[in-house]
């Protein structure tokens with residue numbers, strides 16, 4: 001005969017219900033329509049563990065283009081850091097035309113859900129290399145970069161100030177790991193007044209000659225799908241942060257998931273992926289790869305709410 005012991009099962013059930021309720025009430029943003037999760041329980045358990053460990057155990061690693069910066073505003077695409085260079089101040093019409101042709105050839109490959117990373121790799125190297133060579137031929141002037149950023153329609157995601165300021169106040173290190181152009185991304189965050197001392201940038205930096213003209217790009221090329229190699233090359237940076245084993249990782253490409261590969265030891269990692277483009281085709285792979293997927297969400301609401309729970313601002 002099987003006896004049901006309700007006083008065992010009922011409390012377990014209600015404990016689970018309270019658990020879900022707790023996270024829902026602490027982070028109601030997770031119930032936004034734009035949020036998709038493959039395994040809500042894993043997300044909740046990870047967030048709770050990171051909350052218990054607190055801000056001193058945390059570091060944030062984020063991609064820049066289309067992750068911290070907006071993908072679109074009022075239905076119009078916002079520029080990437082490379083696209084910001086598409087300005088009469090910096091390059092001539094023939095160069096603009098060629099860079100746009102290359103974008104039309106290679107961007108569809110970058111986001112093609114039917115293509116493997118291995119298949120994409122040579123194309124990404126070709127794209128970045130060709131564009132950088134074109135930019136070098138233009139002898140872009142360093143002193144005009146700030147003006148080009150000012151004249152561009154680049155925008156950081158809604159809620160960016162809370163994100164940057166909160167991390168700075170809580171002294172949580174923010175690594176911005178970008179396959180874009182480092183000089184430009186720094187200028188974008190500087191002009192938005194959020195280039196705080198807790199920020200470290202790994203990116204493609206321009207090398208200017210003595211007269212201030214672009215002569216090369218520094219260091220090994222970083223493209224969307226080789227961030228793992230880039231992370232391993234910057235082992236010294238990651239070693240400095242070994243006392244912070246919990247990682248909040250933000251990206252917009254599956255390649256961004258390797259940005260934390262330079263860390264020797266991690267305890268808890270929560271990955272948040274912005275799915276901006278080709279949503280239908282890429283939804284499944286994003287849900288299978290990121291813990292939280294934000295579909296066509298131009299805000300920092302969810303990362304901000306998670307950070308506010310993991311690393312709450314001290315009560316005033």
Ligand SMILES: Nc1ccn([C@@H]2O[C@H](COP(=O)(O)O)[C@@H](O)[C@H]2O)c(=O)n1
Nearest residue numbers: 063064065080082083131178179180224
């Ligand atoms: N010539 C190029 C090359 C790349 N892009 C885009 O920039 C993004 C940079 O990568 P993040 O790691 O910062 O996301 C990438 O997604 C490319 O689509 C470009 O616009 N022009």
